[in-house]
Amino acid sequence: MREDKQADFAYQAVYRYMINLINEVGTEARVKLPSLRHLAERLNVSISTIQYAYSLLEKEGRVYSVAKSGYYALPMAANTPCCSAGDLLERLYTGARRPGMLVLSADEPAQLLSLDGPLLQLERELVRQYPRQLQPYSQPCGIWELRAALAARYTRSPTRCWQADDVYIGADLRGVLAILIEVLALNGAAVLVESPCDWLILRLLQDAGVRVIEWPCNEQGRLDLAYLEQQLRAEGVQLALLSSTPGLATGKALSLAEQTQVARLLELYGCWLLENDVHGGLEFEASTRYLRDVVNPARLIVFSTFEKVMGPEAPYGFLLSRHLSAQLQRQFLLRAFCLSSLRQRAIARLYYTGRLDLHLQDLRAQLKAHACAMQVHLAQHLGERVTYRVPQAGATYWLRSTEAVDMRRVFQDMLARQVVIAPGELFSVSGLYQQHFRLSHVLSTHHRLDLVLEALAQALKQGQNR
Structure with missing residues (x-):
């Protein structure tokens, strides 16, 4: 763990350790995971670092907590396919944690400029x-x-x-x-x-x-x-x-x-x-x-x-x-x-x-610049296929397809291209936003955005309801 922390933040090393621990499990029954204090002592890190790693895993659907009992997990085989059945949110998280995926569904403003180091x-x-x-x-x-x-x-x-x-x-x-x-x-x-x-x-x-x-x-x-x-x-x-x-x-x-x-x-x-x-x-x-x-x-x-x-x-x-x-x-x-x-x-x-205020000033400027840059890319590659309002806060765009499409199919097609988008129906409990999706404009990746948006345009065209 000490070598990991020198090259990476502690919670990321703990997260990787926990993923490996979960994947080593050879049964489909629920498996009790070590306690926060036990893991903190084992890995020589703070309890809050362990807590955050568990929080990430819980968000991804890899672990769940039971009151007064602890954390439990079900293993996921490394070759688990991005199937089209099951809960949509679970499929999104499953796709997002696969190696090599471009996660365009996330809302992570601090990815541009974090305060982790300070x-x-x-x-x-x-x-x-x-x-x-x-x-x-x-x-x-x-x-x-x-x-x-x-x-x-x-x-x-x-x-x-x-x-x-x-x-x-x-x-x-x-x-x-x-x-x-x-x-x-x-x-x-x-x-x-x-x-x-x-x-x-x-x-x-x-x-x-x-x-x-x-x-x-x-x-x-x-x-x-x-x-x-x-x-x-x-x-x-x-x-x-x-x-x-x-x-x-x-x-x-x-x-x-x-x-x-x-x-x-x-x-x-x-x-x-x-x-x-x-x-x-x-x-x-x-x-x-x-x-x-x-x-x-x-x-x-x-x-x-x-x-x-x-x-x-x-x-x-x-x-x-x-x-x-x-x-x-x-x-x-x-x-x-x-x-x-x-x-x-x-x-x-x-x-x-006052360091936070200076940080916010810089972060807001970067977010605005990225939102403007994404607007140019959207106009070039998605054109009249989507409508949207330019965001005034945060790290994401909210887009609507101008044609009736099967957004679940679009989502699945993009997963096959190693890209994760967030279908709009996830943001409603009453079936709203079937033609919407959320995209992040904060990218830190080797993927070429123009190729990704061209693939998205193609997926929207193929997903049109006939």
């Missing part, structure tokens, strides 16, 4: 200041320094302020959202989500028995406020899950007038706002006002992750809530996240020193 350097410096014996054994909601840094970051005024005790940090975004769903007791409840919506969020809501009501944009590319009021009035919506940044499909942020109207409707119908700030700070033109700045703070929860901005060495998820403190603290205590206090302090240093 984080590890800060962590090494902090080791001298905080010897292991002085580190707190347990911080179920995260260490104070990082919680205080986040509280300061989100505070906008004396009436819209946060304290460290309002911030909760978990091992990853999935774990934090799972706790939130449990605390809000959403089983059987109606939750309105801005659509299209990330498949991780949709799967968690579905698994919890939530009645998901989608709020798609209209033909003009705007969110229809009349539709929002209709759903709030007719469906008894308890929670609205809305993005803080320009939407994937709309490419636009809500105007101040629209934000004010949304806030009025949520207050009128007693609906909570759960603001998705995963892409916060990644708007090409930095925002000055968010929906959370105008809604009733008594019914506001914000969630996000460091990973999109900082990179894979900062996998933690977090949420902010000025209420529900007793329930949230209890659930975080029960989950007993084992988070590296040094890594959290290193992240906090990035906030306090």
Whole structure:
């Protein structure tokens, strides 16, 4: 492991080790994997590094966790074909982890410019200041320094302020959202989500028995406020899950007038706002006002992750809530996240020193340049086969085929060409977006983009419904 870490980041070496461990299993029965602490001792790395490697494997469908028991995995043979049967999301993950694949389905802005190196350097410096014996054994909601840094970051005024005790940090975004769903007791409840919506969020809501009501944009590319009021009035919506940044499909942020109207409707119908700030700070033109700045703070929860901005060495998820403190603290205590206090302090240093702001400035500029470059490539190679709105945040394009196509067939054809795209139906629970797909404009690969897009154009042509 020490040799691996010199040439690579620790979590990547652990990930490769775990893949080999899983593939060595010679049975199709479920197999219990080593515990976080056991692996950390075996491989001489931090528990948070092990946690992140497991998180990657869980996202890919290679492992799953059982409460109070541990992680389990089913082996996958090295020659497993990209079959056309089965769950679409599982097929996407299976294709994405095959060697030599170009993953155009991912949403990884920090792939352009991560803070992995600075984080590890800060962590090494902090080791001298905080010897292991002085580190707190347990911080179920995260260490104070990082919680205080986040509280300061989100505070906008004396009436819209946060304290460290309002911030909760978990091992990853999935774990934090799972706790939130449990605390809000959403089983059987109606939750309105801005659509299209990330498949991780949709799967968690579905698994919890939530009645998901989608709020798609209209033909003009705007969110229809009349539709929002209709759903709030007719469906008894308890929670609205809305993005803080320009939407994937709309490419636009809500105007101040629209934000004010949304806030009025949520207050009128007693609906909570759960603001998705995963892409916060990644708007090409930095925002000055968010929906959370105008809604009733008594019914506001914000969630996000460091990973999109900082990179894979900062996998933690977090949420902010000025209420529900007793329930949230209890659930975080029960989950007993084992988070590296040094890594959290290193992240906090990035906030306090202003280094994160400089990083965001550079990252936004690079994201905007890549989005513009992709627009040129799309015009050249896909032409009139697709329509789209140029994104204003993040790392992906949302495209719609101008002809009726079998998008699953397009997806399968591209897999055969060693390219992974994300079919639009993954972003809906009610069958929307059958003609859509998501592409990343952040590429770090030896593949030639022009050849890939020509192949995609051919796949769209062959996939036309006859």
